[in-house]
Amino acid sequence: MAICAFLVAGFAIAIMLILRGTENSLRLANDRLGADIIVVPEGTTTKVETALLMGNPTEVWMPESNLAKIAAIPGVAAATPQLYLSTLNNASCCSVASMFLVAYDPETDFAIEPWLESTIGRGLSLGEAVGGTYVFVPEGEQNIKIYGYFVTLKANIEPTGTGLDQSMFLTFETAKDIARLSPELALQPLIIPEDSISSVLVRLAPGVDPMSISAEIIRQVPGVTPITSPNMFQAYRQQMNGLLASILLVLGITLVLSGLMIGLVFSMAANERRRELGVLRAMGATRNFVLRSLLLEASILALEGGLAGITFTVLVIFLFRNLIMRSFGFPFLLPDPGLLLIEISVGLLLALVCVTLAAMIPAYRISHMEPALAMRE
Amino acid sequence: MIQLDKVSKTYWMSKENAIHAVLETTLEINRGEFLIITGRSGSGKTTLLNLIAGLTRPSSGRVLLEGQNMWSLTDLQQSQLRNRKIGFIFQFPSLLPSLTALENVLLPTIFSIDHVKEAGNPRARELMEKVGLIDKLNAYPRQLSAGQQQRVVVARALLNQPELLLADEPTSDLDEQTETEIMEMFRQVHLDSGITIVLVTHSTQLVSYGTRSIHMAGGLIEN
Numbered sequence: 001m002a003i004c005a006f007l008v009a010g011f012a013i014a015i016m017l018i019l020r021g022t023e024n025s026l027r028l029a030n031d032r033l034g035a036d037i038i039v040v041p042e043g044t045t046t047k048v049e050t051a052l053l054m055g056n057p058t059e060v061w062m063p064e065s066n067l068a069k070i071a072a073i074p075g076v077a078a079a080t081p082q083l084y085l086s087t088l089n090n091a092s093c094c095s096v097a098s099m100f101l102v103a104y105d106p107e108t109d110f111a112i113e114p115w116l117e118s119t120i121g122r123g124l125s126l127g128e129a130v131g132g133t134y135v136f137v138p139e140g141e142q143n144i145k146i147y148g149y150f151v152t153l154k155a156n157i158e159p160t161g162t163g164l165d166q167s168m169f170l171t172f173e174t175a176k177d178i179a180r181l182s183p184e185l186a187l188q189p190l191i192i193p194e195d196s197i198s199s200v201l202v203r204l205a206p207g208v209d210p211m212s213i214s215a216e217i218i219r220q221v222p223g224v225t226p227i228t229s230p231n232m233f234q235a236y237r238q239q240m241n242g243l244l245a246s247i248l249l250v251l252g253i254t255l256v257l258s259g260l261m262i263g264l265v266f267s268m269a270a271n272e273r274r275r276e277l278g279v280l281r282a283m284g285a286t287r288n289f290v291l292r293s294l295l296l297e298a299s300i301l302a303l304e305g306g307l308a309g310i311t312f313t314v315l316v317i318f319l320f321r322n323l324i325m326r327s328f329g330f331p332f333l334l335p336d337p338g339l340l341l342i343e344i345s346v347g348l349l350l351a352l353v354c355v356t357l358a359a360m361i362p363a364y365r366i367s368h369m370e371p372a373l374a375m376r377e
Numbered sequence: 378m379i380q381l382d383k384v385s386k387t388y389w390m391s392k393e394n395a396i397h398a399v400l401e402t403t404l405e406i407n408r409g410e411f412l413i414i415t416g417r418s419g420s421g422k423t424t425l426l427n428l429i430a431g432l433t434r435p436s437s438g439r440v441l442l443e444g445q446n447m448w449s450l451t452d453l454q455q456s457q458l459r460n461r462k463i464g465f466i467f468q469f470p471s472l473l474p475s476l477t478a479l480e481n482v483l484l485p486t487i488f489s490i491d492h493v494k495e496a497g498n499p500r501a502r503e504l505m506e507k508v509g510l511i512d513k514l515n516a517y518p519r520q521l522s523a524g525q526q527q528r529v530v531v532a533r534a535l536l537n538q539p540e541l542l543l544a545d546e547p548t549s550d551l552d553e554q555t556e557t558e559i560m561e562m563f564r565q566v567h568l569d570s571g572i573t574i575v576l577v578t579h580s581t582q583l584v585s586y587g588t589r590s591i592h593m594a595g596g597l598i599e600n
Contacts, residue, residue, distance in 0.1 A: 279467065282432055282463075283488060284488035286453050375469075
């Protein structure tokens, strides 16, 4: 019975943690980007979202002139370009594995510069970068080598549970300097096409409807796709909803099967103690006392099993969150302790309700049995 | 004290197959009596005892305890009545294995009113002394012999100072010497407290301990 509670609570907490963790992660990634609209080359939405969410490097390009057209649209308060680049995988000229690089323009940027100001008190200079949580300088080295170019890691951004945690941010100037020197320093050169950018981040004036600006961008700037903030990572959200439906179905089946199993096991266990319960009834125990005792026992077992299941699941998810993230192709960030506590309580409650309901029928049957009959072999 | 008025008990094994354990039995047991009911296995004596105790509902007829029909009471009233007025000794080992001898004796106080609960501990010790097991208060049932376990059961049955003691084959699993000791204990309890005792046994040799005996066969009282 405790094993059933273990499974129910463990499964429930796993679902809540993964779904909530993914949602949390998407929200944080959205916040981190800090844009109301991201404009990307047409047909590259999924590639860019995957790069931002999973850190899978991608290179997409559109004309730099799009920036001025977008910035000129009434209602756009700020527009800033970004370049999406990548390091070389397993190359001696790069001291990090394949990594997503985001280059920004300090002159117009409103997403990274404010954070830098509050963290290191200034913007990035030539040859400097900031990294996601998991970006670090290799042991024994002073800098990170990219295309044979030494980049100084100035700070790390707090975790988002997305690909941004494994990405590096640098200025246009640094990116272009790497590209300039890479033919001499690296196995392959870093190529940044002339007059090209990868995306434009847009901040809207207060009160402006993002959907109408998106429509305006589509009308005025051909060959691009604007992604409004609420629709950001929409493909992932849809995939998640599909997954959620399947998971809820499996959870439902698990609950029903666990309920049947618990009912059967509890019935057998209580049946073995029929005589003992009959003796208690003969000594003055009421039917209600026997019923309450049996249900209390079931509840204690449910709590024990549920707690064990939750501890095990939380531990597994905590230890293997990166593996889970990569296996499922979803971003993931552990919720804060307060939310985790609520989710643990919900998991425990579910195990408790499931076990108590399943134990109710056999407990009622045995407690209402005639004592003489209960004591018979 | 107890009246059985044309009481029958039938167990239906299937729609067609019924076992008539007790048939149209009328019996009166007076206060202070030590009644011994004898009979072979399957004669209906245990069912009769269960009917007297209100542990099983009669298929027909009435069981009156001090003029009150047990089955007209609510479950709570029935339980309180059993707790306060009736002590039980069963044929099978009925001590809870996870409790010590003293805790087992104190078990009926769980269902008692507060002042009985408070008096429970000293009375339990006194009874354990009476049954000769004062040195076994903290022993678990598995650490006691069958005879010692049955003595603890007797102490438990007497804890709430019941007016009626019902014993179902209390010596069936005991050797001859222990059987004699236990029966002597019943006799002593009866003499000391004047409690009404109804004891069921298959052994006709034990009838000498009682003040009256009846014999059952085929669900009927023969004499």
